[in-house]
Amino acid sequence: MDETLRAARSEIEELAVEDGEFCVACAETGERPPPVTGARFANADDARRAAALAREYRDGLREHDPDLPRHRFVVSESAARSLQFAGVRERTDDTRANGLPRTSRSVVAAGDGEGEWLRMANAPLVHLTRNGDPVGDDAVGRQLDSKL
Structure with missing residues (x-):
């Protein structure tokens, strides 16, 4: 075997x-x-x-x-190339209720084709792939629930 x-x-x-x-x-x-x-x-x-x-x-x-x-x-x-991500977290002038600084995070996702991109600021960040392969629905659900 x-x-x-x-x-x-x-x-x-x-x-x-x-x-x-x-x-x-x-x-x-x-x-x-x-x-x-x-x-x-x-x-x-x-x-x-x-x-x-x-x-x-x-x-x-x-x-x-x-x-x-x-x-x-x-x-x-299969796609010629995997989806590419770039993320930036920046400190803002605001503070949270617990006194810690508030941050802003923006993420850009880009694909192969021209105009295939998405920019999101302060939205839930969900990883759809891991090591080039899609993650399962349960993993996406957990990420949304945790409000990353």
Whole structure:
């Protein structure tokens, strides 16, 4: 069984390329769990093979951990580049009720296309990706609840 895991991971790594146009993700959540986390593939056929290997890999892991989440893997075209963020926190002249200085935070999110950007000031800051992969809905909900 461990050999199956090693072989599946190794073949996925061999199929992966740095600037591939395709990726493998969960159809329902968009999550890209191991062994396809961050992997890109040159063509749809390689990505489909990687999806099949990822299913085998996760089924093998499930023998060790029956509670391992299940994913329905699909192939999709990936963006040429990840969304980029820049944030700035500045001190204002105001103070909070507890005497601490009040700050203002602005965040800019930019994508590949011209005009693909968003600037927000003093709005809830929610991280939608981690290590280049989407975070789950529950994590986004916790961030909104905590009013970051």
